[in-house]
Amino acid sequence: MKRIEQPVVIVVFGASGDLSKRKLIPALYQLAYQNLLPANFTLLGFARTPYTDDEFRELAREGVTQYSTAGFDEHLWRWFSQNLFYMSGNYDDLESFQALAKRLEELDAERNTGGNYLFYLATPPSVFKPITSLIAETGLCCRTSADHLRRIVIEKPFGHDLESAKDLNQHLLNLFDEDQIYRIDHYLGKETVQNILVFRFGNGIFEPIWNRNYVDHVQITVAETLGIGDRGGYYDKAGAIRDMLQNHMMQLLALTAMEPPVAFDAEDVRDQKVNALRSIRPLDPEEVDQWVVRAQYGPGVSEGQEIPAYLEEKGVDPHSTTETYVAWKTEIDNWRWNGVPFYLRTGKALAGKVTEINIVFRKPPLMLFANLIANPNTQVPPSNVLTLRIQPDEGIRLTFDAKRPGPAVNVERVAMDFSYSESFGKDPGDAYERLLLDAILGDTTLFIRRDEIEVAWERITRILNGWKMQEEKAAQAGKRLRLPRYAAGTWGPKEADELLARDGRYWRNPHTVNPRR
Numbered sequence: 001m002k003r004i005e006q007p008v009v010i011v012v013f014g015a016s017g018d019l020s021k022r023k024l025i026p027a028l029y030q031l032a033y034q035n036l037l038p039a040n041f042t043l044l045g046f047a048r049t050p051y052t053d054d055e056f057r058e059l060a061r062e063g064v065t066q067y068s069t070a071g072f073d074e075h076l077w078r079w080f081s082q083n084l085f086y087m088s089g090n091y092d093d094l095e096s097f098q099a100l101a102k103r104l105e106e107l108d109a110e111r112n113t114g115g116n117y118l119f120y121l122a123t124p125p126s127v128f129k130p131i132t133s134l135i136a137e138t139g140l141c142c143r144t145s146a147d148h149l150r151r152i153v154i155e156k157p158f159g160h161d162l163e164s165a166k167d168l169n170q171h172l173l174n175l176f177d178e179d180q181i182y183r184i185d186h187y188l189g190k191e192t193v194q195n196i197l198v199f200r201f202g203n204g205i206f207e208p209i210w211n212r213n214y215v216d217h218v219q220i221t222v223a224e225t226l227g228i229g230d231r232g233g234y235y236d237k238a239g240a241i242r243d244m245l246q247n248h249m250m251q252l253l254a255l256t257a258m259e260p261p262v263a264f265d266a267e268d269v270r271d272q273k274v275n276a277l278r279s280i281r282p283l284d285p286e287e288v289d290q291w292v293v294r295a296q297y298g299p300g301v302s303e304g305q306e307i308p309a310y311l312e313e314k315g316v317d318p319h320s321t322t323e324t325y326v327a328w329k330t331e332i333d334n335w336r337w338n339g340v341p342f343y344l345r346t347g348k349a350l351a352g353k354v355t356e357i358n359i360v361f362r363k364p365p366l367m368l369f370a371n372l373i374a375n376p377n378t379q380v381p382p383s384n385v386l387t388l389r390i391q392p393d394e395g396i397r398l399t400f401d402a403k404r405p406g407p408a409v410n411v412e413r414v415a416m417d418f419s420y421s422e423s424f425g426k427d428p429g430d431a432y433e434r435l436l437l438d439a440i441l442g443d444t445t446l447f448i449r450r451d452e453i454e455v456a457w458e459r460i461t462r463i464l465n466g467w468k469m470q471e472e473k474a475a476q477a478g479k480r481l482r483l484p485r486y487a488a489g490t491w492g493p494k495e496a497d498e499l500l501a502r503d504g505r506y507w508r509n510p511h512t513v514n515p516r517r
């Protein structure tokens with residue numbers, strides 16, 4: 001990774017919170033561990049909770065010892081912690097921001113940081129607008145020269161539907177230039193996600209078959225084993241579609257489906273992602289039922305833990321129609337993918353914790369060995385599946401059929417496997433480490449552009465509108481809509497299996513993907 005040479009103050013709003021402690025500060029420490037930070041690197045935490053610098057450093061120490069992937073080095077920690085500062089203030093109060101501006105001036109003078117500021121909004125979205133308005137009002141984002149670093153990093157969720165995302169974009173663009181705005185989706189910081197582009201476009205042999213002539217269908221799964229725990233208040237307003245599908249899964253889909261960029265730079269890569277997202281078939285609200293399944297978990301056991309029904313979780317409305325699971329069949333209407341379904345699913349309290357993309361290739365035109373497959377009870381699904389394992393057990397696997405040694409012709413499914421940890425001797429690095437580095441270095445390739453977020457929301461809002469219509473219809477009929485259920489600890493509702501079964505396909509659940517069936 002490239003070292004940061006330019007001095008910078010990173011201002012973290014919401015620095016008293018979970019993201020700051022678990023991800024941001026440990027990621028910065030990891031960068032320090034690799035000697036990638038400038039000598040006068042400075043972090044100024046800002047939040048309402050009153051902490052002294054020392055109390056904040058203690059909080060940061062806890063975060064680093066618990067969550068950093070680099071070893072804890074007392075000597076390094078002493079240097080690192082001296083660069084951490086804190087001030088308390090209100091997110092919607094001009095005086096607090098004037099005090100912030102003054103504090104930044106002092107830090108610049110003491111530490112020679114040259115007025116370079118990266119503002120990181122690690123707060124709930126309800127305060128994104130007041131914070132950015134006051135940053136602008138106090139002139140903190142004005143650049144005086146081309147290399148003057150004044151940037152804003154915005155966390156997810158970016159809006160809760162198309163209208164609110166557009167509204168937030170417009171608000172930001174009234175205050176800042178697009179090249180100052182870094183909309184984060186931490187999935188893009190994952191090595192395995194970046195590797196989708198290298199795998200596809202850095203090799204000659206995959207791209208020629210990466211299309212409707214060879215691919216039968218694509219499956220993208222983001223499965224979690226835990227229920228919503230104590231996040232009921234937040235989750236019940238969001239649901240699986242907003243929490244996972246609109247952002248992370250749309251990014252995975254865009255990277256899997258996009259055309260090769262002209263060059264590996266921010267605008268070319270993002271142009272192609274936007275084109276892929278624009279090619280997703282738009283749904284009419286009336287047809288949402290045929291393409292999308294939503295469901296809620298019922299009681300069950302996942303990873304040995306008893307999970308109550310979603311409707312009985314703390315903070316959840318007992319009549320909630322918020323989905324904890326969503327499966328979506330979509331098509332990408334362009335030359336490359338016409339007629340190839342993409343099946344996306346995500347859910348809480350499922351049987352496995354896994355994020356993966358399966359490219360399922362077509363069967364050979366003539367199944368010469370269909371009756372020789374080792375297990376005669378198994379139907380004959382396509383044998384060639386390329387699995388991009390995003391997390392955990394990061395790697396890539398290609399399955400194919402092989403003759404089992406012996407005098408008879410017995411066919412068995414086997415795999416070629418690439419594992420990050422085996423090949424590179426270490427697990428892929430942390431996403432926030434890479435994203436913070438890129439934001440400071442000014443590389444927007446792994447951040448979401450305005451049009452990208454809006455087209456993703458446009459397609460998702462159509463689904464949300466369809467669901468709203470279903471609820472209105474039920475209410476008009478004097479009924480309360482109840483979502484399908486799945487037992488916690490399973491792979492989801494039967495309705496999602498039926499979505500694929502209608503097409504003669506089935507979900508490739510990780511534990512059933514064992515090629516030695």
Ligand code: NDP
Pocket residue numbers: 013014015016017018019020022023047048049091121122123124125126127155156157186
């Ligand atoms: P927290 O709920 O921990 O909030 C961060 C800080 O914001 C709190 O410490 C608090 O600081 C302040 N805050 C909390 N609620 C409010 C409120 N209603 N109004 C004003 N300020 C409030 O959030 P996280 O740290 O978990 O997340 C921050 C952002 O990052 C969110 O947008 C989240 O969606 C996103 N995110 C978080 C991830 C994570 O792993 N935690 C992962 C991916 C994204 P104080 O009271 O001191 O001002």
